[in-house]
Amino acid sequence: MLSQVVAASGELPFEVEPYTLAIMHADGDWQAVEGVLAKDMATVGEYLQTWNFKLSTIKTVSAAFHLNNKEAKRELKVKYNNESLPLCSEPKYLGIRLDRSLTYRRHLESLHKKVTSRVALLRRLAGSGWDAGATTLRIATLALVHSTAK
Secondary structure (H helix, E strand, C coil): CEEEEEECCCCCCCCCCCEEEECCCCCCCHHHHHHHHHHHHHHHHHHHHHCCEEECCCCCEECCCCCCHHHCCCCCCCEECCEECCECCCCEECCEECCCCCCCHHHHHHHHHHHHHHHHHHHHHHHCCCCCCHHHHHHHHHHHHHHHHC
16 A cells, blocks of 8 residues: 555645655455455554644555456455545556566666666767766766666
């Protein structure tokens, strides 16, 4: 379950960072999982109401991670304030795209695409007549490739 919390009033005299929250539960029974998540969402709702925060229902999704291919299309039935939360098959959490079986395949494909394009740029820089020295290429590599691959 991924959610982003924002200030209910929209304007505060001080800056509040949005929070990213993951609620997880493991069980072999889907109804048990949905029951626990419903209780957890009620607890989150109470907390948010106490501190005058509001849950961004546009950015809040539910996701199930498992290896059971028979249940691949199953949707969790999770609600917040009597509103069903949409299922996201590949949610992004802290910059990492997660898939149902946690193989990170889509995330790695995206990362590969970014790094490949930046390495191609460095190859052009190294092979050009610009006389880019080893120090310049090292700094460019750290700035372009290493920062992306982290």
